[in-house]
Every structure is written in structure tokens, then in C-alpha cells.
Amino acid sequence: MALVLYNYDLDENCYKVRLALSMLTIEHEIVAVNAFPGKEQETPPFLAMNPMGTLPILKDGDLTLFGAEAILAYLSRSQDGSGRWLPADGAGFALSMQWLLFAAGDLSVATRARANALFGTPGDEAALRAGARRAIGAMEDAMTVNGFAGQDWFAGPAPTIADVALFPAFVLSRDFGVDHDEYPALRKWARRFRALPGFLTMPGIPDYH
Amino acid sequence: MSLAPGWHPVALSGSIDPGTSAGTHLAGREYVVWRDNSGLAHVWEDRCPHRGMKLSFGFVRGDHIACLYHGWQYDTAGRCRYIPAHPDLEVPATITVPVFATVEACGMIWTTTDADPDRAAPPPGDGETVPVASLHAACGTEGLLDAVRAMPAAPFVAGTAGWELSQVGGTLWRLTVGGDTLLLGVQRLGDQRSALHVAIEGSAAIYAGAGQAHWHAWIRALRHRLGAGPAVGARPAAAMAEAV
Numbered sequence: 355m356a357l358v359l360y361n362y363d364l365d366e367n368c369y370k371v372r373l374a375l376s377m378l379t380i381e382h383e384i385v386a387v388n389a390f391p392g393k394e395q396e397t398p399p400f401l402a403m404n405p406m407g408t409l410p411i412l413k414d415g416d417l418t419l420f421g422a423e424a425i426l427a428y429l430s431r432s433q434d435g436s437g438r439w440l441p442a443d444g445a446g447f448a449l450s451m452q453w454l455l456f457a458a459g460d461l462s463v464a465t466r467a468r469a470n471a472l473f474g475t476p477g478d479e480a481a482l483r484a485g486a487r488r489a490i491g492a493m494e495d496a497m498t499v500n501g502f503a504g505q506d507w508f509a510g511p512a513p514t515i516a517d518v519a520l521f522p523a524f525v526l527s528r529d530f531g532v533d534h535d536e537y538p539a540l541r542k543w544a545r546r547f548r549a550l551p552g553f554l555t556m557p558g559i560p561d562y563h
Numbered sequence: 564m565s566l567a568p569g570w571h572p573v574a575l576s577g578s579i580d581p582g583t584s585a586g587t588h589l590a591g592r593e594y595v596v597w598r599d600n601s602g603l604a605h606v607w608e609d610r611c612p613h614r615g616m617k618l619s620f621g622f623v624r625g626d627h628i629a630c631l632y633h634g635w636q637y638d639t640a641g642r643c644r645y646i647p648a649h650p651d652l653e654v655p656a657t658i659t660v661p662v663f664a665t666v667e668a669c670g671m672i673w674t675t676t677d678a679d680p681d682r683a684a685p686p687p688g689d690g691e692t693v694p695v696a697s698l699h700a701a702c703g704t705e706g707l708l709d710a711v712r713a714m715p716a717a718p719f720v721a722g723t724a725g726w727e728l729s730q731v732g733g734t735l736w737r738l739t740v741g742g743d744t745l746l747l748g749v750q751r752l753g754d755q756r757s758a759l760h761v762a763i764e765g766s767a768a769i770y771a772g773a774g775q776a777h778w779h780a781w782i783r784a785l786r787h788r789l790g791a792g793p794a795v796g797a798r799p800a801a802a803m804a805e806a807v
């Protein structure tokens with residue numbers, strides 16, 4: 355039975371998984387969830403799969419997973435024969451984990467800043483924006499230093515699921531008033547990312563072609 | 564707020580890849596810096612004549628820059644050449660974007676809004692440079708330079724002891740530390756907003772990699788100092804140097 359992704363197109367965490375499914379060329383089914391305005395993910399059938407009532411959710415046979423980063427880890431370990439999307443060596447694995455956790459943790463303020471800006475969800479706009487700016491600034495520093503060492507990606511010489519998890523917050527940052535002008539290293543990284551086979555956009559990300 | 568005459572740095576050369584663009588400010592006004600596919604840099608007003616959207620959000624196609632919103636395309640002289648909604652239209656020559664003189668020197672892209680006749684010579688320097696990074700700060704250019712003066716650094720290449728910051732001219736400064744020489748381009752983004760573009764004057768053979776990382780650490784310390792507020796700023800420079 356194919357993998358099933360419970361998805362909402364405008365959710366950047368769902369987008370992370372759609373990106374990985376496409377870039378790793380994994381066959382899957384998509385179930386559209388009426389997240390807005392229906393809040394379907396907060397109804398009992400969905401809470402049974404993810405008690406926190408968030409998307410995405412992935413089902414693979416008997417296995418049910420929630421949280422985009424855990425799903426990315428599962429997809430790369432179970433479906434990526436090359437092993438390069440989640441490296442096995444100590445440093446490569448740990449750096450991937452570091453940035454995956456960063457994406458789910460420190461950088462999640464960007465998701466809240468965007469929801470606040472676009473949908474008026476509650477939050478202190480200035481504080482959210484400052485938090486997002488700080489996290490994106492940390493990414494800029496990391497990629498600047500990586501660039502000095504000739505390293506094009508966050509966790510090593512090749513793209514990993516860490517890059518997938520970090521991409522949406524940066525590329526969508528204009529939605530919450532953080533433009534890309536002051537982040538040259540991230541602009542170059544995002545451009546490289548967009549050129550990867552299987553890349554796809556989500557609503558809000560201009561398709562240049 | 565008016566822009567001082569002369570040349571102003573708007574980006575490190577290496578920060579704008581061929582076929583890409585970025586927005587910036589000079590004295591509160593918006594500019595787009597972009598590089599066509601042949602590698603030539605351009606600085607224009609960041610405003611599409613159609614509906615006033617930012618051209619820096621757009622994308623480069625060959626030697627045209629296209630507005631993101633409705634796809635109007637402009638050639639390197641700033642003249643509109645193509646309007647997708649009217650593909651057969653011979654676009655009137657009056658639809659243009661103001662373009663500004665642009666040169667590359669000292670590892671940076673420079674522009675001026677001065678009219679041709681009274682334009683000064685662009686910044687000197689065609690020696691080899693190695694880019695470090697650009698620092699953006701919420702203060703005026705004087706505050707930025709004060710922070711540089713108060714922020715001693717260790718050299719990457721040892722040399723005669725000493726530390727000297729001197730103005731090469733206009734917005735270009737030179738910082739000499741031990742065996743290192745840095746070029747500092749000071750950009751006035753707005754009244755309380757400025758940028759410092761930092762490049763090493765030297766060869767990639769010596770500075771690429773570890774030398775860049777060394778000076779990037781200094782920029783981060785400088786940024787920390789600028790962001791830390793007056794309490795930290797009031798501390799003697801020597802104490803700061805130790806803390807770093």
C-alpha cells in the first residue's frame with residue numbers, strides 16, 4: 355500500500371514533506387485536509403493520528419507519523435537507497451539532526467510570524483518578526499561560513515533533508531516582512547535548492563519559469 | 564534625506580550572482596542591484612513603472628530583468644521591451660526605469676546618482692580582493708565606524724603590530740591590522756540604518772577559507788557589539804577585545 359500524506363497545500367510544514375516526496379521520487383497518495391476554514395485536523399479522526407492536531411501526518415501501512423521533520427527522516431531512511439539525504443556518518447547525521455531540530459524549534463517562529471501576518475492568528479507581531487529574523491540570521495551566518503569552506507549545503511557537501519526542512523521559512527519570509535536583501539548566502543543556497551531535480555513550489559512561492 | 568555626492572557601495576561583488584537581483588537602500592531610497600547573465604552589474608531605482616512594485620522581487624532573463632507582478636521586461640538600459648499582456652505591442656520608448664552609473668572595484672558594486680559632468684572618479688583599486696560579508700546595523704554610518712574603531716581585531720596574517728583605520732576617500736575605508744588589510748565600504752541605507760561591506764585586500768591563495776572565516780568572526784563580534792546597546796558600548800575597548 356502506498357504512503358499516504360494528509361496534506362494542506364498552504365501549510366509550509368506539509369510543503370516540506372511534498373518537497374521530499376518529489377525530490378526523492380517516492381510514490382504516494384495525498385489526502386487533502388480541510389484545514390482552513392474547516393480545522394479538520396483538529397477533529398477526532400485526525401487527533402487519533404496526531405493528538406496535537408497539526409499537519410502533516412504520514413501513514414505507511416501500520417505506521418503513523420506526525421511532525422514534518424520526523425517524516426523527512428523516515429522517508430530518507432526507508433526510501434532513499436543512496437543514503438545521501440540523511441547521511442549515516444557521525445558528523446553528517448548530527449549536523450542534519452541539528453538543522454532539522456532547528457527547523458522544528460527555533461525556526462518555527464517563522465511559521466507563527468507568517469500565520470500572524472497572513473491569517474491574523476494571535477501573537478506579538480514585532481516579537482515574532484524579530485525572532486524569525488534572528489533565526490534566519492543564524493542560517494545566513496552558517497551558510498556564509500560553509501561557503502568559505504566550499505560547502506554548498508547546511509549539513510555537508512550534498513543536499514540533505516535539513517535543507518528541505520529549512521527552505522520554506524526562508525523562501526516565504528517576505529510574507530511576514532523579512533525580505534531577502536540582507537541574506538546573500540541564503541539567496542544563493544535557495545537558488546541552488548530550486549535547481550535540484552524534483553523541486554516544486556507551493557502557493558506563495560513564485561515559479562520563475 | 565539626500566544622498567551625498569560620490570560613489571556608494573551597495574553590495575559585495577560576490578553577493579550578486581549573474582542572473583540574480585537584490586534590493587537595497589541609499590539614504591532611504593530603494594534600489595535594485597542586479598547582474599545580467601553576462602555578469603554585468605546594474606543599479607536601478609527599485610520601482611517598476613507599471614504599478615510601482617519592486618523590481619528586486621523580479622527575475623533576470625538573459626540581459627532583461629522581469630517584474631514579478633505582471634512580467635514587464637526591461638533591457639540593460641532600463642527601457643521596457645516586453646509587456647506579456649500585449650505581446651505584439653511595440654513598447655513606447657518612454658517607459659523606462661531610472662538607471663545609475665555602476666562600477667565594480669575593491670570587491671564591491673558601487674553606484675552614484677551624480678550627473679555625468681560632475682561625477683568623481685570611482686573608487687580606486689583593481690588589486691585582488693577576497694570577500695568576507697556585509698554587516699547591517701541599526702545605526703548611522705558614524706555609529707558604525709565608531710564601533711569599528713572600538714573593536715580591535717587580531718590579524719589572520721601576523722605582521723607589524725598596530726591597527727589603523729584610514730579613509731581612502733568618500734565611503735571607502737581601509738583597515739590595517741598586522742599583515743592584513745581590509746577594505747570597508749560604508750553604505751548609508753537610511754538615517755539609522757547602515758551597512759558595512761568587508762573585503763580582504765589580498766590573494767585568495769592566502770585568505771580563502773580560514774582567512775575569510777577569521778574576519779567573519781570579527782564581523783559577528785562587531786554586530787554583537789552594535790546590537791548589545793550602550794551598556795556594552797561604554798566598556799573600554801581593551802575589555803571588549805579580551806571578551807572576543
Ligand code: FES
Pocket residue numbers: 611612613614615616630631632633634635
Ligand atoms: S508592477 Fe511591474 S509589471 Fe506590473
